[in-house]
Amino acid sequence: MKEIIYQASQFPPVQQECVGTLSSIRKVCCVLAILLAALLANTCFSGPAQGANFATHGGLAENTLDNDFFVAGAMLADLDKFLPPGAPQTDSHSFANGLIDRARPGSNDVKYFAMGWYEHLDQDSEFLNSVLAIQSVHPEYSTNDIRLGFDYLTMQSHPTDVNVTFIMDHTEILDAIRGGLTNITNEQIRQAIWDYVFSESFEAPGLLLQIKGAEIYATLYPERVAEMVDEYNSYFDRVTADYYNPFFWLFTVDIVDRAILDLDIHIAPFLGMSIKQLDPVTLEKAP
Structure with missing residues (x-):
């Protein structure tokens, strides 16, 4: 995956001056401090449901159902x-x-x-429950504290190796997504x-910037991450216990169809016809 490279040109003028005049080590520290502060203050990517960060979604999904499309x-x-702008x-x-x-x-x-x-x-809904549980004990922890802490814990114990760019x-799939959007192209x-x-x-x-922020957060606030472990484990267990499958019947029919096709390959030569050609009347007359 692409490595993120931080450059002074990414930042506003005051921050550019900070980055441009410090020694190499202090320059890196300055950039990382700006990154962490931005992620802790950031609310635009979280949405009203106060959902988890991207890496957490991936790690939990892969442990719910090990299928790359499901995880993506x-x-x-x-x-x-x-x-x-304007997308729903x-x-x-x-x-x-x-x-x-x-x-379907x-x-x-x-x-x-x-x-x-x-x-x-479901992951977002349960994440909000975890936020409330942690904040009832540690009201000083913001939602973004918990996002970054859970991201770090996910990467340590349940990382995903799914690179969603294959989508x-x-x-x-692009057409299916676009069907819910207006004036958006593939x-x-x-x-x-x-x-x-x-x-x-x-x-x-x-995703990569969030992961970097989580790593920095865990380095600077290891005690906070440690305080989140029990609730994170509870969150993981709740989310990965099951999942909604609206296509159960369609998947079942597909499995049966493939089983019949496989059986056809072995049985048809003896019957002189395909199993799929046998209707109930034919079956009654079969020797």
Whole structure:
């Protein structure tokens, strides 16, 4: 994956001067301090549900259902943070249900993707419960403290190796996402997916920048992260216990169809016809 490189030109003039005049070591410290402060203060990527950060979504999803499309869906439900202005909230039940409807006649890839997208909502709901539980004991911990702490704990114990950029090449899934948007092209969705991973904007930090922030946070506040461990483990257990599968019957039919097809290969030569050609009347007459 692309390595994030911090440059002085990323920052406002005062911060550029800070970065440009310090020694190399102090320069790095200055940049990292700015990054952490920005992530702790940032609210634009969290949404009204006060959801978890991107890495947390990925790690939990992979431990809920080990399917790359499911994991990608659970992560990319936050895609509206990187879409053009005016795009609807994508981590919502209305958008997720619409995506499920559009995925219903499609491939298993898009079905698993839609299931992951819906799983994201459960992760956010349970994350809010964890925030309330931690803040009842530590009211000084902000929601962003807990986001960064949970991100770090996820990376330590349940990291995901799914690079969601592979969705950029999956036209069926891009079309399914675009179906819930207005005046948005697949190319804009591809760009949003890229930014989701690689954005270096402190106002809309991408996955890699959030991970870097979580690592810095854990280094500076190890005692806070330690205080979050028990609630994080409870959160992990609650979220990964099950998931919503609106396609259960369709998956079952697909499995049966594939089993019949496999059986056909071995049985048809003896019957002189395909099993799929046997209707009830034919079966009654069969020797």
